[in-house]
Amino acid sequence: MMRTSDLVSSAMRALRSNPLRSALTALGVIIGVSSVVAMVSLGSGAQAQVERSIASLGSNLLIVVPGSMRGGGGVRMAAGGSSGGGGGWDSLTLDDATAVAQLDGVIAVAPSQRTRGQVIANGVNWNPQIEGVTPAYLTARDWSVEQGRFFDDTEERQARRVVVIGQTVVDQLFPNVDPLGETVRINGGQYEVIGVLASKGQNGFQDQDDIVLAPLTTVKRRISGRNRRADTVSQISVKAESEQALTRVEEDVTNLLRQRHRTREGEDDFTVQNLSSVSEAMQQTTQVFTYLLGGISAVSLLVGGIGIMNIMLVSVTERTREIGLRKALGARESDILHQFGLEAVALSVAGGVVGLALGVLAAWGMTTLFNLPLVLSPLNAALAILFSGFVGVLFGAYPAWRAARLDPIEALRRE
């Protein structure tokens, strides 16, 4: 019976005796494992990114927007608000927001009006998202002010010329200056910067910090809204008291608005978006992508395995005489089987380890390039190594079996 240490050293010696061939054989597995690792971590990174950006919008959040959404499709805006399901940009009002705030389980309601406009300070022009909001917005969106303060209800009611700006706007307009107390010009008017928002980062599609928040009334009266009704809003953010309450609140909000707008199911002129279900759908999508990418990469691992089998078969043919001699000296079939099998497994596991390292490197490179978080799971790493070992066993078994079954008399006769 052969000792394990002798088995290992014999396999290592055989692999070292032809280093170039061993390296090239392992290359197939290296490419396979590294692409699996890179693709899976890229997918997980995208998934984490989606999760993070949705979480950054606020927790237990419903967003009500004008227009109807047909079963999973896009938001449909009926021009003029007459045809089909009806509704247009102007279907949501401040009164709707006030009514929603009376519902049970709602802890914050923030109507808001979005607009775009040129913001000028220190001779620099910038085009951030401009949003008119009420103080409840911070609570609804789980946002906070990092520097200075937010405007209060009085300032909101009086349509004061004050703004709170996001980090990106600070970077663009006040790179070397403390923005607090500074003045910005928006569409010709002058506004005082009273606060800077905490940074939220990218949400995948847009930079959430590229924003200027002003009192809702200020936006309606002074910045946009010249040709809009004074009481409409472009969005209502509704924060539920808990995750459990979210579904019920969603139903209540929908029913209340149907009642107020006199619409029936299917004809709604508004859409209530539950961000947790959006998040779920997006996560499922990215997960499918992760599996798809991993699966395609796994095919290359399979090809690597076939490469190992090919070389092992060549090796068995080349070493026929050696195998015959080993058997004549007392090697049992199982000894030969183990020796050759171990060579294949060592090749593929070595390929797996190198592939893992390269895959992590590639994942790091790609996530840096695409600005995604780098997600590495030790479980996936262990699986990659385990799977490469399995490939070695699978594709090494047949050549090893052939070697073990060689007739020593025939094998010794071979030149």
Added chain:
Amino acid sequence: MDLIVANDLVKHYFMGEETVHALDGVSFTIPVGDYCAIVGPSGSGKSTLMNILGGLDTPTGGRIVIDDADIGTLSDEGLAGFRNKTIGFIFQSFNLLPRLTALENVELPMIYGGVDPKERRERAAGLLTRVGLGERFGHRPTQLSGGQQQRVAIARALAGEPALLLADEPTGALDTHTGKEILALFRELNQEGVTVVVVTHDPEVAANAKRTIEMRDGKIIRDQKNGARAA
């Protein structure tokens, strides 16, 4: 005491339609400490007999017992153990593994015997010294002359302390002078008590043995003591 007892040994091969009687009822005994040459032209069955003696092949009929092991009844695994423990092979072309050093080549059968590495190294070193290669432990086969390679092979054959040293044309690849040295080594080993069987068609090699078994067409046609003929 007899080391080998062969009784009516038969070995048939099927080559297509034809049956080849490689061994056709062979009986003989070889006592412990004997030094026996098996001679005969090619096709006489001496290679088949050697393969059976070495546990590489099994007879299709008859019975052969070597060192209390009934070759015909052993499993593949049993035969492997038998080759490892009971037989020491010596080949015409040495059959050393080119990537291993002399010492490692001698260690090889002990690896399959599961001998502890330290003991194995000591025993291999002792055997190489015994065959006259005390300073060549680290040499690879290509760095050794033919005679030296065959000495390594003999040391390897002795590694398992075998009951039977089985040599197949051991001087066939050597020049006359070196061949004589190897034969002298065989005689020495035999005098120390090792049973030796040499398969050859070289009369000089056969004459070195104590006894000659001559084969033809799968049968033994002569079995005589060499000493008697010389006297």
